[in-house]
Amino acid sequence: MEPTRTETRRINGQEIFIRHWGDESLPPLLMLHGFPEYGGAWSDLAPLLCDDFHCIAPDQRGYGQSSAPEGIEPYAMAHLMADMAELIRDRPVTVLAHDWGASVGYALAMFRPELVARLIILNGVHPVPFQRAMAAGGAQSRASQYINALRAEGSAVRLAKDDFAGLLKLFSTHMDLSWLTTERLEDYRSEWGRPGRLRAMINWYRASPLQVAPPGKPLRDLPEFPVERLRVNCPHLLIWGAEDTALLPEATAGLETFAPDLTRIEVEGADHWLHHQKPLVVAQAILDWCGARPL
Numbered sequence: 001m002e003p004t005r006t007e008t009r010r011i012n013g014q015e016i017f018i019r020h021w022g023d024e025s026l027p028p029l030l031m032l033h034g035f036p037e038y039g040g041a042w043s044d045l046a047p048l049l050c051d052d053f054h055c056i057a058p059d060q061r062g063y064g065q066s067s068a069p070e071g072i073e074p075y076a077m078a079h080l081m082a083d084m085a086e087l088i089r090d091r092p093v094t095v096l097a098h099d100w101g102a103s104v105g106y107a108l109a110m111f112r113p114e115l116v117a118r119l120i121i122l123n124g125v126h127p128v129p130f131q132r133a134m135a136a137g138g139a140q141s142r143a144s145q146y147i148n149a150l151r152a153e154g155s156a157v158r159l160a161k162d163d164f165a166g167l168l169k170l171f172s173t174h175m176d177l178s179w180l181t182t183e184r185l186e187d188y189r190s191e192w193g194r195p196g197r198l199r200a201m202i203n204w205y206r207a208s209p210l211q212v213a214p215p216g217k218p219l220r221d222l223p224e225f226p227v228e229r230l231r232v233n234c235p236h237l238l239i240w241g242a243e244d245t246a247l248l249p250e251a252t253a254g255l256e257t258f259a260p261d262l263t264r265i266e267v268e269g270a271d272h273w274l275h276h277q278k279p280l281v282v283a284q285a286i287l288d289w290c291g292a293r294p295l
Contacts, residue, residue: 001047003057008065011086012079017065018087019057022050027295029053030088034099034124036167036201038064038191044179045275048283052290053094058087060101062200064191075200075207081107085115092117094290098275099124100204109232117295119259120237120286123244123272125251126258128225131210133251137218140248144212146170151206156199164192174245179276232259235293239265239285241274263289 003019010016019039029049031042039057046055059066061083062075073079084104095116097105102124109116133140134147149155159166168185171177180188192198213219236259238252256262265285270278 001043001050003043003046004050009087011083014061014067014069014083015065016061016067016083016087017059019046021046021055021057022053024054026050026052026054028088028091028093029055030084030093030095031055031057032060032084032095032097032101032104033057033063034097034101035204036171036188036192036198037099038188040064040187040191042275044279045283048279049286052287056087056093058084060084060104062203063197064194068194068196068200070196072203072206075203077103077107077208080104080204081111084108085112088115092295094118094120094295096120096122096286097124098122099272103127103208106232109234109236110230113233116234118235118237118290118293119232120239120289122239122275122282123241123247125247126230126232126255127210128230128258129254130247130251131222131225133248133253134210134212135219135222136250137213137216138250140250141213141218142215143246143248145215146246147205147210147212150202156202159202160192160198164189167192167198175271175273176243176277177273179273227257230258233261235261235263237263237265237286237289237293239267239274239282241270241272241277242266242268243271246272265289 003021005020008015008017033041039059042057049055062068092115095105102121106126109119134144267274267278267281275282
């Protein structure tokens with residue numbers, strides 16, 4: 001199903017392109033994509049939710065048809081969060097987020113809690129358990145070495161070579177991409193190929209303070225993480241594709257400390273791209289949980 005409406009809004013000096021599914025009188029559902037997707041990546045899931053929600057899916061800063069400012073600093077989390085806070089400022093919303101979008105979703109829930117009524121995360125991570133897992137030098141450290149590769153100078157050129165063959169390989173390593181049809185892949189390539197977009201997308205990684213330990217060499221000098229400041233107090237649902245090889249279960253260990261009202265649901269036969277692989281299962285889990293946790 002195509003979006004019911006699209007628009008471009010100027011937010012914090014940036015042009016933000018937004019797709020809408022469903023009647024705008026319904027409760028709002030802010031849908032935040034991750035890397036290397038864009039707002040159109042919700043086209044499998046939004047049609048299954050738009051009878052119950054007004055689905056709002058922006059291309060986040062640096063992606064798709066939204067602005068892609070130059071440099072690294074514009075992609076600091078404070079700016080990414082501020083964009084979405086300005087977008088949803090009229091009333092509290094349910095936030096649904098995946099991958100890098102989850103980082104923005106968690107930031108909103110932690111630092112702008114008046115804007116987030118419920119938080120739903122699909123294979124995404126709270127920064128503290130994730131940082132601890134990446135710093136431990138174990139399996140998550142090994143799985144996250146691609147972050148260091150992305151941060152390296154020239155990575156955008158390497159990934160774009162041969163019609164984005166490198167990016168597609170990164171996208172698909174040990175994952176099931178049977179959902180990525182030829183037509184959809186062309187849509188992704190069109191979005192990746194917009195001027196400056198791939199470098200901007202990578203600058204999300206460069207702007208992040210998270211550290212990745214070398215395998216077998218744990219980092220010992222992590223800062224203290226204040227639980228009170230980094231707590232998600234709203235109802236929180238984590239839906240997890242069990243076969244994810246980029247984000248491992250240890251990346252969510254201890255999440256309950258930071259999200260006391262947490263519900264976990266595991267989806268078998270799905271990996272990092274569960275919203276494409278199992279949209280019916282994911283949608284039903286969301287609707288069931290939201291029905292049990294009304295606004």
